[in-house]
């Protein structure tokens with residue numbers, strides 16, 4: 001009898017141990033081969049069960065870790081894909097296209113089922129995209145279009161022309177240009193990296209609004225430099241490049257008058273522009289900060305908005321973009337219609353695309369847009385209370 005009970009207890013405790021072992025989730029930072037593998041989890045909200053099928057592998061390449069937005073994009077996409085049960089290889093390329101090309105080559109060799117690419121120079125991936133084509137791997141361009149290739153299956157992005165247009169309209173409205181204000185107001189224009197197709201669209205969108213006012217003399221560009229990319233592009237979107245150009249402009253053209261408006265396509269440039277303006281003494285009653293645009297709502301720039309150094313920044317909710325990429329990946333792999341609402345010509349083909357919605361943050365709405373929505377917490381933002 002005693003013997004029987006001991007055997008029973010032993011069998012029971014073995015069973016308990018077995019089940020406990022099965023349901024144990026790999027600890028964070030534990031064995032990556034474990035965490036990468038979608039398991040039967042107790043919490044279906046955490047990771048979807050891929051069923052009997054082996055988890056598909058998605059290769060994600062991001063341009064650089066040096067700008068806040070790409071770190072967030074990479075993390076969001078990875079987390080959202082993993083939540084759906086995919087395995088993910090995420091790489092950053094230090095803003096070097098040849099580095100990114102080798103990373104993609106590796107991902108092709110690894111047998112990735114889908115490639116998600118946020119390029120550096122969208123027209124310089126030719127060879128590696130040909131390899132993806134030969135291996136029959138679908139390619140989704142992420143945020144930045146892949147140009148001059150017939151191997152770009154889908155494109156998930158924000159309304160890039162709309163970004164520039166919104167920046168131009170912001171300037172138009174703050175100055176009251178659409179209400180007949182005659183100025184003249186001084187303006188200088190900056191552009192993004194010439195290899196990034198978005199930079200062209202941002203510029204087109206903004207200049208379509210501002211050019212008529214430049215032509216009529218209400219806006220005056222003292223440097224005369226408005227041509228993108230030749231005169232105003234900033235290589236690699238570097239803050240230091242924008243700071244140097246702003247220094248030169250202020251010295252050469254604004255020795256005896258203040259600048260009223262600076263069109264900056266994004267926040268990394270706006271950071272350099274603000275540094276330059278500060279060193280030139282802007283930020284006082286006699287020298288107020290000019291109207292300055294931006295894009296991405298980087299934390300540093302939200303701080304600049306709060307302190308009155310920058311006027312606005314376009315908010316691109318990267319969580320929505322990540323969700324869109326996941327919806328595209330799901331549909332592609334299931335052989336179902338892929339959700340699209342736009343089309344971009346990349347010089348060779350019309351790429352079926354999805355434009356996510358944009359908004360802008362300024363001193364009036366940043367809290368509602370960025371904090372109340374859960375995008376940032378208040379403690380993320382310098383000088384926020």
Ligand code: BGC
Pocket residue numbers: 067069143144192196198199237266267268295296316
């Ligand atoms: C993105 C912007 C970003 C810029 C610099 C562009 O392609 O659309 O959001 O500010 O790259 O990283």
